[in-house]
Amino acid sequence: AQSVTQPDIHITVSEGASLELRCNYSYGATPYLFWYVQSPGQGLQLLLKYFSGDTLVQGIKGFEAEFKRSQSSFNLRKPSVHWSDAAEYFCAVGASGTYKYIFGTGTRLKVLA
Amino acid sequence: EAGVVQSPRYKIIEKKQPVAFWCNPISGHNTLYWYLQNLGQGPELLIRYENEEAVDDSQLPKDRFSAERLKGVDSTLKIQPAELGDSAVYLCASSPGDGINEKLFFGSGTQLSVL
Numbered sequence: 094a095q096s097v098t099q100p101d102i103h104i105t106v107s108e109g110a111s112l113e114l115r116c117n118y119s120y121g122a123t124p125y126l127f128w129y130v131q132s133p134g135q136g137l138q139l140l141l142k143y144f145s146g147d148t149l150v151q152g153i154k155g156f157e158a159e160f161k162r163s164q165s166s167f168n169l170r171k172p173s174v175h176w177s178d179a180a181e182y183f184c185a186v187g188a189s190g191t192y193k194y195i196f197g198t199g200t201r202l203k204v205l206a
Numbered sequence: 207e208a209g210v211v212q213s214p215r216y217k218i219i220e221k222k223q224p225v226a227f228w229c230n231p232i233s234g235h236n237t238l239y240w241y242l243q244n245l246g247q248g249p250e251l252l253i254r255y256e257n258e259e260a261v262d263d264s265q266l267p268k269d270r271f272s273a274e275r276l277k278g279v280d281s282t283l284k285i286q287p288a289e290l291g292d293s294a295v296y297l298c299a300s301s302p303g304d305g306i307n308e309k310l311f312f313g314s315g316t317q318l319s320v321l
Binding site for chain 1: 250
């Protein structure tokens, strides 16, 4: 069965520091992978997605993620965090041939000024 | 372009009362989803529509939950009667197509509190 694990419930970083949010998935074939961000009181917004090809994908707001098949991971990174990046981040996996997205439990990011 | 619109934004009811949530997807989006988001959890699919047809409602607790999408546009999700455990955020999302590679556009959600 598909599953997504986000091992970090909370992460705190200083503004300007680099960021890496972890995501591990379980799926038998090549998954479709997504990162969404949810700001307080807002719906989820897609940051980036991976289906195939280059394993390093660029997204909006300066985010990038790298797909590593050997580690079943799809970690989200940003070289320099801004205070406005404080939000909750969800990793999701979708199985090709279905319409089901499985979301992780999320990582809440706090940014210190 | 207007986004996915949900109302109400907040709802507080007593247990055993009925409640309804409304969603207006982005114009032209044929696929509509209702997700449940419990506190500290990721969204979980309740039901997916392709136009007016519910194509996946396997996760919808049909004893108390119902949904409809008349004319394949707006959708309503209803709970009757509500239970304490239904307190959560109910998210509506839409996408232009029905593939797993489609980007989902989410509304701001309805936060339900059952007392």
